[in-house]
Amino acid sequence: MDPYNALLRPLLFSLPAEAAHNLAILCLHLTPRAILRSTFGPQPQAPVRLFGLDFPNPVGLAAGMDKNARALRSWEALGFGFVEAGTITALAQPGNPKPRSFRFIEHRAIVNRMGFNNAGASAVEARLRRMKASGNWPRIPVGINIGKSKLTPNEQAASDYATSFRLLLPYGDYFVVNVSSPNTPGLRALQDTAALAEIIRTLKAIDASKPLLVKIAPDLVQEDIRQIAAMADSEGLAGLIATNTTLDHTSLTKEQDTAGGLSGAPLRARSTEVISTLRESTSLPIIASGGIMDAASAREKLDAGANLVQLYTGFVYHGPALVRDITAHLPR
Numbered sequence: 376m377d378p379y380n381a382l383l384r385p386l387l388f389s390l391p392a393e394a395a396h397n398l399a400i401l402c403l404h405l406t407p408r409a410i411l412r413s414t415f416g417p418q419p420q421a422p423v424r425l426f427g428l429d430f431p432n433p434v435g436l437a438a439g440m441d442k443n444a445r446a447l448r449s450w451e452a453l454g455f456g457f458v459e460a461g462t463i464t465a466l467a468q469p470g471n472p473k474p475r476s477f478r479f480i481e482h483r484a485i486v487n488r489m490g491f492n493n494a495g496a497s498a499v500e501a502r503l504r505r506m507k508a509s510g511n512w513p514r515i516p517v518g519i520n521i522g523k524s525k526l527t528p529n530e531q532a533a534s535d536y537a538t539s540f541r542l543l544l545p546y547g548d549y550f551v552v553n554v555s556s557p558n559t560p561g562l563r564a565l566q567d568t569a570a571l572a573e574i575i576r577t578l579k580a581i582d583a584s585k586p587l588l589v590k591i592a593p594d595l596v597q598e599d600i601r602q603i604a605a606m607a608d609s610e611g612l613a614g615l616i617a618t619n620t621t622l623d624h625t626s627l628t629k630e631q632d633t634a635g636g637l638s639g640a641p642l643r644a645r646s647t648e649v650i651s652t653l654r655e656s657t658s659l660p661i662i663a664s665g666g667i668m669d670a671a672s673a674r675e676k677l678d679a680g681a682n683l684v685q686l687y688t689g690f691v692y693h694g695p696a697l698v699r700d701i702t703a704h705l706p707r
């Protein structure tokens with residue numbers, strides 16, 4: 376019996392999406408890891424070495440699930456091969472008014488307009504410092520995803536990202552510049568290659584030793600994707616994450632629809648297309664995110680050229696068994 380499908384999911388799905396999310400994070404924060412491990416099984420092993428890091432398996436937790444890095448070791452205990460904390464912004468911010476996250480069960484999808492609600496880089500730095508000092512640090516790679524504070528104008532974006540990067544530098548094994556959330560007004564304009572190159576150069580001037588990646592949107596046209604791939608090569612990025620949520624809601628009916636980024640099964644095909652376009656243009660590592668709901672969709676991303684995969688919506692719908700299922704079906 377899968378305890379997530381049988382017990383946890385019915386309980387969590389009886390609550391509104393954000394309340395369920397907060398309850399899940401609280402439980403993960405409080406539950407002893409030995410209990411998580413004995414409930415969900417040992418961590419699946421399918422080692423991958425990438426950007427100088429050792430991943431016990433290629434299935435990671437996508438950004439947005441653990442925005443404030445509250446449960447880092449629990450993700451390891453649930454079987455993940457890596458975890459990406461954030462998005463964290465320089466300034467603490469409350470995000471958009473609630474409700475701001477919605478499940479569409481018949482589509483195995485979520486629409487969210489959270490708006491980078493997070494405790495801010497200083498508060499997260501303090502938590503990570505305590506965790507490190509106590510020896511309570513995960514043994515899987517930890518990525519840190521940083522975003523632009525809502526109040527900071529785009530012209531000052533580079534220094535806003537730099538504030539978070541400087542503070543969080545000792546704690547991330549890799550860093551992600553998030554310019555692809557649809558829920559911070561104007562953020563996606565930073566996918567313009569000149570704006571993006573300025574952010575990357577600013578961060579690399581602070582520290583060039585940590586792998587730096589950029590997370591892109593699925594709503595870019597093919598030419599823009601190719602230009603970002605070329606820029607990633609010329610600026611010495613370690614890799615790209617494709618993709619964030621989509622603004623294309625054509626899979627939802629008008630009555631269902633609500634503002635925000637769509638994730639889950641309806642995003643699968645487009646996000647794979649973006650990975651294929653990137654792979655035609657660059658040999659840099661690609662982390663796939665978008666509609667990975669089962670082993671077949673994970674395999675599709677790897678076949679399109681991805682090196683690692685990340686789960687968000689698939690994990691909400693299928694729980695930790697999905698990590699094991701994907702790992703078990705990897706080509707040997």
Ligand SMILES: Cc1cc2nc3c(=O)[nH]c(=O)nc-3n(C[C@H](O)[C@H](O)[C@H](O)COP(=O)(O)O)c2cc1C
Nearest residue numbers: 437438439461462487619638639664665666687688
């Ligand atoms: C409720 C919610 C919050 C999210 N927050 C973030 C975030 O803070 N930063 C980020 O880079 N992506 C965020 N994402 C996007 C996911 O990381 C992922 O890229 C996207 O949902 C596509 O993957 P999926 O189809 O597996 O969910 C969020 C997604 C959801 C559903």
